Amino acid sequence: MSASSEIAVILPANLHARPAGRLAQAAAGFQSAIELEYGGRTVNPSGILTVLGLGATAGCTVTIRAQGPDAEPATRALALILAEAE
Numbered sequence: 001m002s003a004s005s006e007i008a009v010i011l012p013a014n015l016h017a018r019p020a021g022r023l024a025q026a027a028a029g030f031q032s033a034i035e036l037e038y039g040g041r042t043v044n045p046s047g048i049l050t051v052l053g054l055g056a057t058a059g060c061t062v063t064i065r066a067q068g069p070d071a072e073p074a075t076r077a078l079a080l081i082l083a084e085a086e
Helices: 017-028 048-052 071-083
Strands: 003-010 033-038 041-043 061-068
Touching (some): 017 071, 033 071
Antiparallel strands (some): 003 061, 033 041
């Protein structure tokens, strides 16, 4: 079974170490291939430094893409983390 999902989230705050760590940890729990995109850059959220490397700031839109058997739950979980960034 394969699924694909995409969602865009507007950050309420800058993407700093705490939410980046939560994203990396959450992404590791899914089987799907996950990507974050911002400002023309796309990264795999496999590590905190990779996520921080996006340089996403408050008010910007980050797109989450996932492809695989748990794509929808993966994008929802990461979107929640981004939406709660403080």
